[in-house]
Structure formats: structure tokens, C-alpha cells
Amino acid sequence: MPDLPPLKDKLPKRRLFAAGAGRERRTVAEFLRDETVGGALMLAATVIALFWANLGHHSYEIFRTLHLGPLSLEHWAADGLLTIFFFVAGLELKRELTTGSLSRPADALVPIVAAVAGMAIPAAVYLAINLPTADGRPEGWAVPMATDIAFALAILAIVGRQLPASLRAFLLTLAIVDDLGAISVIAIIFTDSVNLLWLLGAAACVTLWWWLQRRRIDHWWIFLPLGVLAWICTLQSGVHATIAGVAVGLATRSRGDEVTSPAEAWEHRWRPISAAVAVPIFALLAAGVRVSGAGLLGLFREPLALGVVVALVAGKTIGVFGGAFLTARFTRAELAEDLRWSEVFSVAILAGVGFTVALLVSDLAFGTASAAAEQSKSAVLVGSLLAAVLATLSLSRRNRSRRRTRDPGPG
Numbered sequence: 001m002p003d004l005p006p007l008k009d010k011l012p013k014r015r016l017f018a019a020g021a022g023r024e025r026r027t028v029a030e031f032l033r034d035e036t037v038g039g040a041l042m043l044a045a046t047v048i049a050l051f052w053a054n055l056g057h058h059s060y061e062i063f064r065t066l067h068l069g070p071l072s073l074e075h076w077a078a079d080g081l082l083t084i085f086f087f088v089a090g091l092e093l094k095r096e097l098t099t100g101s102l103s104r105p106a107d108a109l110v111p112i113v114a115a116v117a118g119m120a121i122p123a124a125v126y127l128a129i130n131l132p133t134a135d136g137r138p139e140g141w142a143v144p145m146a147t148d149i150a151f152a153l154a155i156l157a158i159v160g161r162q163l164p165a166s167l168r169a170f171l172l173t174l175a176i177v178d179d180l181g182a183i184s185v186i187a188i189i190f191t192d193s194v195n196l197l198w199l200l201g202a203a204a205c206v207t208l209w210w211w212l213q214r215r216r217i218d219h220w221w222i223f224l225p226l227g228v229l230a231w232i233c234t235l236q237s238g239v240h241a242t243i244a245g246v247a248v249g250l251a252t253r254s255r256g257d258e259v260t261s262p263a264e265a266w267e268h269r270w271r272p273i274s275a276a277v278a279v280p281i282f283a284l285l286a287a288g289v290r291v292s293g294a295g296l297l298g299l300f301r302e303p304l305a306l307g308v309v310v311a312l313v314a315g316k317t318i319g320v321f322g323g324a325f326l327t328a329r330f331t332r333a334e335l336a337e338d339l340r341w342s343e344v345f346s347v348a349i350l351a352g353v354g355f356t357v358a359l360l361v362s363d364l365a366f367g368t369a370s371a372a373a374e375q376s377k378s379a380v381l382v383g384s385l386l387a388a389v390l391a392t393l394s395l396s397r398r399n400r401s402r403r404r405t406r407d408p409g410p411g
Contacts, residue, residue, distance in 0.1 A: 038275030039154025053288030090249020117323025122315030352387030
């Protein structure tokens with residue numbers, strides 16, 4: 001009797017860990033571009049930082065103040081890695097200004113005014129709480145101004161699956177204008193002294209970047225060292241180094257007559273690095289504040305912390321919703337046809353989730369590692385958490401309403 005082949009030879013062969021087909025085939029970079037993934041990584045880094053700072057505070061402080069070359073790890077994250085985050089923001093802003101929603105200001109007037117009011121009202125609320133008191137810290141007025149685009153879009157993507165796409169466009173436009181405002185504040189307000197020669201060097205680098213883009217020269221090995229040189233010049237000039245990222249992003253070419261412009265291609269390439277590396281590492285090194293029950297209760301007695309929390313939760317909601325409603329009421333601008341004002345209100349609450357830029361501004365306003373900066377960061381975390389919970393509840397309700405409208409059921 002001849003030998004029979006092994007049973008496994010008769011079975012259909014399957015390759016372990018083979019690439020899937022269709023929707024299953026996703027690269028790591030594509031996975032990291034997902035808004036929910038970026039938000040989850042940032043949240044995980046924040047939780048690790050909080051646990052580490054409270055369970056091993058001494059080792060955490062040694063780690064984040066460890067010097068690597070001329071800067072500590074904390075400063076490398078704030079001045080270096082966040083430049084990547086702002087570079088991506090600059091590219092996105094350039095694309096929106098040239099071919100996106102901001103290229104037609106009349107069409108985007110409602111979210112633009114909502115964003116401006118959403119920066120002004122929280123600052124006013126903070127000052128109203130801090131100016132009248134002797135122990136107030138009015139210099140922190142810029143802390144609650146910015147919305148964290150990664151967290152906000154992640155929450156909307158998870159909770160608002162039934163909500164119209166125009167609501168995401170509204171939030172995205174709002175957040176982009178918000179980022180522009182925060183960048184302007186960092187560049188103008190938090191620059192104590194300027195070294196003119198270094199600043200001219202940075203301007204020359206950005207101008208050369210713009211000229212090369214106009215000449216349609218797109219070699220990465222030219223732009224990478226040029227961008228690093230622009231960052232070094234900006235850092236040495238006294239202006240916050242992240243402004244270099246925004247500047248070269250805005251100087252990048254974005255035109256509708258190209259299939260894929262450099263602004264789109266580079267945003268696509270750098271967004272995973274920003275979401276998976278730059279922002280989580282910054283969160284790990286910036287969000288580690290010591291938290292206790294008594295300390296949390298004390299937050300609501302200190303004007304600084306109370307101002308940040310109230311400004312994020314109430315000020316942002318009033319500013320964003322009020323700005324949008326009054327613009328639609330008293331101008332010819334209109335809300336998108338498929339949007340409801342109740343949904344705009346939910347997004348206005350969501351705009352109170354301030355994290356990345358708020359933590360950065362806390363250090364700039366009060367000084368790195370100062371007691372006031374730690375208190376401000378704690379307030380940012382508490383205020384953002386409250387805004388996220390309230391927004392999740394509100395968006396879930398709007399989501400159920402949309403689902404009932406689309407699927408009314410029998411009868």
C-alpha cells in the first residue's frame with residue numbers, strides 16, 4: 001500500500017499574517033491617520049504620565065528634565081516635536097485656505113466667527129474670575145482659548161456616527177481657525193525678546209522654502225534640512241520654535257491644478273508621525289501633574305484653576321454657539337442645510353476639550369515646572385474631561401435622534 005501524503009498537504013494552504021484584501025488591507029500609517037487612533041494614543045500617554053507622576057514623582061521629574069544635548073526632554077518635546085504638530089496644522093490650514101472651506105470665507109463665515117468668539121469669550125471669562133481677586137493670575141488668559149483638534153475629532157468620530165458629515169466639517173473649520181489664533185498668540189504674546197539677526201535668518205529660510213515651492217522643486221532632501229535650519233533660527237531668535245513649523249507649512253504649495261499638491265502629500269505623510277509620535281510624547285512629558293482629592297477640591301477655590309475650568313466648559317460653549325447663532329441671525333450667512341442647531345450646540349460643548357496647546361500655553365504663561373503651571377495643567381485636564389463627558393452625552397442624544405429619524409420603525 002503506497003504511503004499517503006500527510007493530511008495537512010490535502011488541506012487548503014493559508015498564510016499566517018498574510019495581507020488582507022479590500023478594507024482589511026491597511027498599512028500602519030493609514031491606521032495612525034485614523035482620528036480615533038490619534039486620540040487614543042494621546043489619551044494613553046496622558047494616563048501613563050498621570051500615574052507615573054503620582055506613583056513615582058521623583059523618577060518622572062528626573063526623566064523629563066534629563067538633558068539631551070542643549071535641551072531637556074521636556075523642552076525637546078515642547079519646542080521640537082510639537083513643531084511637527086504645528087507643521088501639519090500649517091499644511092492643513094494652507095490647503096483649507098487655497099482649495100478647502102476657508103477659500104470661500106463667505107461660505108465658512110459661521111464657523112469662522114464661532115471660532116473667534118470661542119477664543120474671545122473663554123479669555124474674557126478667565127479674566128472676569130482672575131482680575132477682581134488679589135491672588136488671581138490674569139496672565140493665564142490664553143490657556144483656555146484653544147480646542148484640541150485630535151481629541152475633539154476623535155470623540156465626534158466615535159460618538160457621532162449617525163451625524164451629518166457637515167458637522168465634522170464645521171468642527172474642523174472651527175478647530176483650524178482656533179489653531180491659527182493660538183499660533184498668533186504664541187508668536188506675539190509669549191515672545192519676551194527677539195534676536196533680530198536670527199529672526200531674519202528664519203525669515204530667509206521660509207522665503208527660500210516658498211521660492212522653491214513656486215519653482216515646483218519638491219525634493220525632500222532639500223526641504224528637510226531647510227526646515228531644520230528654519231527651526232534652529234526661530235529657536236535662537238526668541239520666538240517660540242513651533243512657529244517655524246506653521247510658517248513653512250503655510251509656505252508650502254497647495255493648488256487645485258495639481259492632482260496631489262505638496263501640501264496634501266506632506267500632510268498625508270507627516271500626520272501619522274504627528275499623531276503617533278510627536279503629540280503622545282509631548283503629552284507624556286507635559287501632562288504628569290500630581291493629583292489628590294484635596295488638590296482637586298482646591299482647584300475650585302483657586303481663581304487660576306477655576307477660571308480655566310469655567311472658561312473651557314462654559315466659556316467655549318457660549319462663545320462657539322453664540323458666535324455661530326448670531327452670525328446666522330444677523331448676516332446672510334447660513335448654517336449647512338443638513339445641520340441642526342442642537343448639533344451645533346453639542347459641538348460647542350466639545351470645543352471645550354483643550355489639551356495640547358493649552359498645556360503648552362500653561363508653561364509659556366507661568367513658567368515650566370512652576371506651581372502655577374502645574375495648577376493650570378490640572379485645571380486643563382479637569383476642564384477638558386468635563387467638556388468631553390458633557391459633549392459625549394449630548395452628541396449621543398443627537399446621534400439617537402438622527403437614527404430614529406432615518407429608521408422610524410414599524411407603523
